Amino acid sequence: MEKLSSISVFAPATVANVTCGFDVLGFAIDAPGDTLELTLTETGEVRITEITGDEGKLPLAVEKNTAGVAVLEYLKHLGIKQGVDIRLHKQMPLGSGLGSSAASAVGAAFAINELMGAPLERKDLLPFALEGERAACGFAHADNAAAALMGGFVLVRSYEPLDVVNISVPEDLFVTVIHPDVEVPTKQMRKLLKEQVPLKDAVTQWGNVGGLIAGLMSSDYALIGRSMEDVIVEPLRSTLIPGFQEVRKAAMEAGALGFGISGSGPSQFTFSQGPETAQKVAEAMEEVIKSLGFTYQVYVSKVNMQGPTVLAAEAQQQSTV
Amino acid sequence: MEKLSSISVFAPATVANVTCGFDVLGFAIDAPGDTLELTLTETGEVRITEITGDEGKLPLAVEKNTAGVAVLEYLKHLGIKQGVDIRLHKQMPLGSGLGSSAASAVGAAFAINELMGAPLERKDLLPFALEGERAACGFAHADNAAAALMGGFVLVRSYEPLDVVNISVPEDLFVTVIHPDVEVPTKQMRKLLKEQVPLKDAVTQWGNVGGLIAGLMSSDYALIGRSMEDVIVEPLRSTLIPGFQEVRKAAMEAGALGFGISGSGPSQFTFSQGPETAQKVAEAMEEVIKSLGFTYQVYVSKVNMQGPTVLAAEAQQQSTV
Structure with missing residues (x-):
């Protein structure tokens, strides 16, 4: 293989939790996503040379930057000392619940x-x-990270050891995601969670996780819909998302199979059967968000099966000896 | 259809909980099971006329007997006043964790x-x-009841409303069940449970429920095995089952995919790939139970896909007008 000197890649946004699957379920979507350009250098150092689209919010210090640390850890693992310049183009809102840092x-x-x-x-x-x-x-x-990396729908069965399982999804499953421009910091959303939960609710939740996986794998759209219920996390977090119940109601009335918070919000997502319904659901959610006076971004796609992709690559100039 | 006057049926034992799936997963096995004979009478009453195999422990009073109440409720639902005599032949130990009352x-x-x-x-x-x-x-x-009734492997996704989902299982999945003759009352086992559980453990559990269902539906035996971990119920209940850890160790060393308490015990079950391994696992578990000085019953079968079956039936004599 020809050795590359620089590369430009796209990595997709992701919806994590997926209603009932707090911390274990996630899937990738076609848009939005981040673009990164990496170039090998003779500096011997990993550097973040440019970040766009973040309104100056992300750190350029490589050890504090999610992309920088990933490269540092990779090189450390392989025992390689290599200069790399990273240019990061954020193409999705930060703190949106769409797995921005994972992308x-x-x-x-x-x-x-x-x-x-x-x-x-x-x-x-x-x-x-x-x-x-x-x-x-x-x-x-x-x-988030497993879904962005592997594409498709993933179950993180276990964190220690890490065990990621790919779950097949029905041919005609479509995703609608809406991101209202309101700020809901992930850390605050985490703080809302209780350390202990009622066993009764936990049983309800794992029944729904089982149902969602069975529904996805057997293309049973109705079962997918019935399983999209979260009795543990959503009741707490939804209170911090303006208009949550109204957006849900509009989406369900427009024909969505199910609804939920994307990651820790404020983005919200639905599954629908077929692109027409997914589009109608998008419009219904937009109406509500608009009426609340928020700007927003909306995305309709299938589950993204590719994960990260190469946009462009440049071969290394061969040095003549 | 010719109207029947009496019928003899078999209903299978079941393994509920299935390690990680407390209160939501269950499956039927070929043996043991109960036999019931029901005969229509002119008495206008539902009666339990005989119970065998219960050492006199089960109530003959129809409103207190699991079989009697099922018949009463059925007739009430249909608005039928009908005399029925029930003979119940228990062919499995009571309080075994094998769904005796459900059968x-x-x-x-x-x-x-x-x-x-x-x-x-x-x-x-x-x-x-x-x-x-x-x-x-x-x-x-x-x-228990849904698995005994429908056969196969079931997920009780929801209790209210009741939503039972059939989960397909791999062709070569075999079950080994061992019942040591020790008494562990269900109610005491229930009391061990805590009303609140750590969210962290609940997440681990629903990751495993998802993994087990994905493993079963995709015939991924290794994933089935990895998912058979219960961090919530088993750590409490296993302490009341003599030799639990030793039996588990022996089963796993003999090649079982995974191991768990059947229902609330004291029966224990394993999944294995193939009948030979399931038989080896049976022998390994028997060795341990014997060495502890307990008598036992052991059963090896596939998951029972039939549920209840008719053993014999007798047609009603037609009255001549």
């Missing part, structure tokens, strides 16, 4: 592995992406 | 429906079986 970390880990000639399999890049996430957020959401 | 209730509901010319579909008999269970135990385990 950057996954894109960085994917890009550096491609630059090195892909010595590791894609699934083996997850630990580096998670280290990136940990640097950015204080903890690692494998449900 | 009797399911057998009774199935039998009376057959005698009435099967006006209800099988799945619609579940509420009557559950009323029978409630009479016997004070609460209804739908995970």
Whole structure:
């Protein structure tokens, strides 16, 4: 394989939790996502040379940046000392609940592995992406990072050891995601959670996780819908998302199978059967968000099965000996 | 259809909880099980005329007997006044964790429906079986009753409203169940449970429920095995089952995919790939139980896909007008 000197990659946004599957379920969507450009250098250092689209909010210091840490951890693991310049183009809102930091970390880990000639399999890049996430957020959401890295719908069966399972999804399943421009910091959303939950509610929740997985794997759309109920996290978090109940009602009335908070919000997502319904659901949710006076972004797509992709690559100039 | 005057049916034992799926997962096995004989009479009353195999422990009073209540509730639902004599032959130990009361209730509901010319579909008999269970135990385990009634492997996604989902299982999945003759009352086992559980453990549990269902539906034996971990119920209940850790160790060393308490014990079960391994696992568990000085019963089968079956039936004598 020709050795690359620079590469440009896209890494997708992700919906984590997926209503009933707090911390264990996630899936990738086609848009939005981040673009990263990585270039090998002779500096011997990993540097973040540019960040766009973040309104100056993300750290340029490589050890504090999710993409920077992913590259540092990757190189450390392989025992390689290599200069790399990273340019990060954020193309999705920060703190949106769409796995923004996971997309950057996954894109960085994917890009550096491609630059090195892909010595590791894609699934083996997850630990580096998670280290990136940990640097950015204080903890690692494998449900976002695994979905962004592997594409498709994933179950993080276990964190220790990390065990990620791909779940097949029905052909005609469509996702609608809406992001209202309101700020809901992830850390505050985490703080809302209780350390102890009633066993009765936990049983309800794992019944629904089982039902959602069975519904997805058997293309049973009605079962998918019935299983999209969260009795543990959503009742707490939804209170901080303006208009949550109204948006849900509009989405369900427009034909969505089910509804939920994306990650820790404020984005909200639905599943629908077929693109027409997904589009109608989008319009219904937009109406509510508009009436509340918020600007927003809305996305309709299938579950993204690709994960990160190469946008452009440039081969290394061969030095003549 | 010729109207029946009497019927003899078999209803299978069941394994509920299935390690990680407390109160939501269950499956039927080929043996043991209960046999019930129901005969239509002119008495206008539902009576339990005989119970064998229970060492005199089960109530003959029809409103207190799981089979009796199932028949009463069924007839009440249809608005039929009909005399029925029930003979119940217990062919499995009581309080074994093998769904003994569910088998009797399911057998009774199935039998009376057959005698009435099967006006209800099988799945619609579940509420009557559950009323029978409630009479016997004070609460209804739908995970046992639904598996005994429908056969196969079931997920009780929701209790209110009742939503039972059939989960496909791999061709070569075998079950080994061992019942040591020790008494562990269900109510005491229930009391061990805590009303609140750590969210962290609940997340681990629903990751495993998702993994087990995905493993079963995709015939991924290794994933089935990895998912058979219970961090919530087993740590408490296993302390009351003599030799639990040793039996587990022996089963796993003999090649079982995974291990767990059947229902609330003391029976223990494993899944294995293939009949030879399931048989080896049986022998390994027997060795341990024997060395502890207990008598036991051991059963090896596939997951029972039939549920209750008719053993014999007798047609009504036609009265000449």
